[in-house]
Amino acid sequence: MTAIEHRTDELRGRLLVVEDDLVQRTIIGSIGAKLGYDTMIASTFEIASQMLRDEKFDMMTLDLSLGERDGVELLRLIAALKLNAMPIVIVSGCEERVRNTIKRVAAALNLSLTTSLAKPLNIDKLRAALKRPALLSAAAGSQAQAPTISRDRIVAALRQKEFLVELQPKIDLRTNEICGAEALARWLTPEFGMVSPAIFVPLVEEFGLMSELTHAVCEAAVATSRGLIQQRPGFTVAVNVSASDLSDLTLPERIDGVLRTYEVAPEALIIEVTESIAMSDVDRAMDVVSRLRLKGMGAAIDDFGTGFSSLSALAKLPFSELKIDRSFVGNCANDRDMMKIVEASIALAKAFGMKVVAEGIDNQPTLSALRAAGCDIGQGYLFAPALGIRQFSHLMKRWDPRAAGRFPAFRPPSRTTSLAYG
Numbered sequence: 309m310t311a312i313e314h315r316t317d318e319l320r321g322r323l324l325v326v327e328d329d330l331v332q333r334t335i336i337g338s339i340g341a342k343l344g345y346d347t348m349i350a351s352t353f354e355i356a357s358q359m360l361r362d363e364k365f366d367m368m369t370l371d372l373s374l375g376e377r378d379g380v381e382l383l384r385l386i387a388a389l390k391l392n393a394m395p396i397v398i399v400s401g402c403e404e405r406v407r408n409t410i411k412r413v414a415a416a417l418n419l420s421l422t423t424s425l426a427k428p429l430n431i432d433k434l435r436a437a438l439k440r441p442a443l444l445s446a447a448a449g450s451q452a453q454a455p456t457i458s459r460d461r462i463v464a465a466l467r468q469k470e471f472l473v474e475l476q477p478k479i480d481l482r483t484n485e486i487c488g489a490e491a492l493a494r495w496l497t498p499e500f501g502m503v504s505p506a507i508f509v510p511l512v513e514e515f516g517l518m519s520e521l522t523h524a525v526c527e528a529a530v531a532t533s534r535g536l537i538q539q540r541p542g543f544t545v546a547v548n549v550s551a552s553d554l555s556d557l558t559l560p561e562r563i564d565g566v567l568r569t570y571e572v573a574p575e576a577l578i579i580e581v582t583e584s585i586a587m588s589d590v591d592r593a594m595d596v597v598s599r600l601r602l603k604g605m606g607a608a609i610d611d612f613g614t615g616f617s618s619l620s621a622l623a624k625l626p627f628s629e630l631k632i633d634r635s636f637v638g639n640c641a642n643d644r645d646m647m648k649i650v651e652a653s654i655a656l657a658k659a660f661g662m663k664v665v666a667e668g669i670d671n672q673p674t675l676s677a678l679r680a681a682g683c684d685i686g687q688g689y690l691f692a693p694a695l696g697i698r699q700f701s702h703l704m705k706r707w708d709p710r711a712a713g714r715f716p717a718f719r720p721p722s723r724t725t726s727l728a729y730g
Contacts, residue, residue: 321366323347323438326356326382327399328374335429336369336399343438353377357385365394367438372400372410380413387417395420397437401427408643415635457500457508459515466517471495471524473532474694475545477703478665479686481679484709488544489536490580490687491529492694493521518552526563530570530577532697536704537576546578546608551585555592560599574604578629582610586621597625608665612653622660630657632683634668641673651681658682 323345327333333349340347345367350356353374359365360382368386372379379398386394396419400407407424414421423437465471475489495503512521526547533545553559567574579600586593586609597607608629609621622630632653640646650666657664666678669688678686692703 321345322364324350324356324359324365324368326350326353326368326374326379327371328352329371332371332399332427332429335431336434339431339435340369340438343435345438353382356382360386360389360391367395367397369397369399369438372398372402372407380410383410383414383417383419387419392418393420395422397422397434398424399427399429399434400424405645408639408645411639457503457511459511459517462508462512462515462517465495465497466520466524469524469528470497471521471528473525473528474696475533475700476687476694477692477700478544478546479691481675481683481686486540486704486707487542487685488546488578489533489700490546490548490694491525491533493525493528493548513550513552518550519556522547522549522553522559523562523566526577527566527569530566530572533576534570534572536701537572540704544576544578544606546580546606548580548582548610549585551588554581554585554596555589557592557595559596560603560605563600563605564603575606578606578608580608580610580631581627583612583621586625590620590624594625597627601626601628619656622656627660627662629663629665630660631665631667634688637666637668637674637678637688638670639674641671641677647677647681650678650683654682 323340325333325336325340325347327336327349328351330351333351337347337349348359348363348365350359354377356374370379370382374382379400383396386392386396396414398407398410398414398421400410404426407426411421411424423433425433425437472494473491474494475491477486478488478490479485480487493505493509495505495508497503509521512518529545529547533543537543537545549559563577563579564574567577579597581593581597586597600607606628607626608631609625609627610631611633612630621627630653632650636646636649636653640650654664663684664682665685665687666683667687669675669678669686669690671690674688675686675690695703
């Protein structure tokens, strides 16, 4: 165990450098110290594991090869010690496919892996990685305690139409025009302010009110986007449905009733169903989805590829749109294995005559890779986050297809939660 004295007046926190190579750990430790870290060195797995048990660190760099032990074992230990908020930078000389798989291991363990660097080290990239602030732990510590919400309060909210939607634009990747939006549910209350879907969706399921919420969200989506649909031919709005919705044989009639009330053509609405939900009761899903299609609505299989029944869902259900999950899209430009999955998904969708939507496009290289692969529609923070109807309308008015992917420059939040209701 070695300590390297920091050489700046600004102390960023404590950095643990886990590296068995003397030259590499000296380089990493020195750069960390110059950046203001109180830097500690662990040259073996055993030393690192003991230090992680006994001391607190604000950041860590991890070599994946540690003599007879390896970095994956240490990642499992970090998860077991519940140090998930500590940012980790992987440093390794192993091949790219191995590094990419280990990044997925870290994600599965819910660890805060910020980046993976190849050896020999690029000093500028190392310095940039160490400068990255530890936002996750700060965000976790600043979250307010979830409010206590009763069933009666949610029933009142449904009656008073407190549930609303925000719209995230979907971009035609051939023309760069805004071609539609996904409607994401929000709950604005007078006493709690904006309540997160992470809080209210599980409660709605627990209280047996999902049918009522889906109706409210569908109505809000149709009412909110009605003007956009009328102004722009071909504009579509997508709404998510839950497992309980898909087992409800009256769903097609209920949604059709909402469309008739607001005089919106069924072709303007797309019902999104996650793969796992579609296959949980495939007989009822076939009934409901086929009748939605018969009524003229679109149907999308969401989060494609994340379950075990993707091919079966495509073969059995008449989807018109396939949404590639963000876990495949996000790093496809830099991860050849992920890109192969994206390309295979696009080819499958084309074989079934479906449009392909990629969600989670957050940077220009990802956009370029998806365009080259033949993806039809894109969605993500590179274009815009979910917006209120006024912001969305303003975006459409000032949208310049020649600048799509560069304007407007919205910044994504540090961390998002993927839920059926956004």
